[in-house]
Amino acid sequence: MNNPLIIALVVESVIVVVMFAVLCWLVRGQLKLKNDYQALNDIVQGNSNDIAGLCSAALTVDSRIAAVDSQITATYEQIDDLAAKLAEVEQIDQSSHPYSGDIRKVRSGASVNELMQNSGLSHDEAALLIRLHGSKTQP
Known part of the structure; x- marks a missing residue:
């Protein structure tokens, strides 16, 4: 009787040890995944910050380009006005x-x-x- 009981205890002990080893392996894997997730999350956050900065810079550049474009348009209008005045002066007989x-x-x-x-x-x-x-x- 002792023999089957000892075998059952040994089998149960082996199963407990194997389950403990699997549990340790799973905890280790979970910690590794958690660290990988944190590293990727930091990278994504850095990329988001970079994109936000680039968008802000793009808006600033766009407003500057719009201002320069309006100045160029005004300058072209002034040039056209001056050319018309010059043509009027030249047209004087x-x-x-x-x-x-x-x-x-x-x-x-x-x-x-x-x-x-x-x-x-x-x-x-x-x-x-x-x-x-x-x-x-x-x-």
Whole structure:
């Protein structure tokens, strides 16, 4: 009788030891998973912080780009306005100006003598036109 009882106790003891070993293995695995989960959670939190920072920076850059874009648009409008004003000034009938043809001749390189002969200007008038409208390299 002792024999089956001892065998049963030994089997139960082996089962208890095996269950204890499995329990220790499971606890160890659970701790490892918990540490892995914490590490991954830290990584995800860091990535979330990085993404939040990038979104904030993107919004700042977007607002700056919008401001620069509006400044560029305003500048283009000013350039268009100035170009229109310049066109208006150029459209004024320059032919009504008594010296417009002579000024064109000076800009194309006419000399004092040529102006005097072709346009009937005095020497002083021709010299003045050349000083005012001639190229800088001309004496």
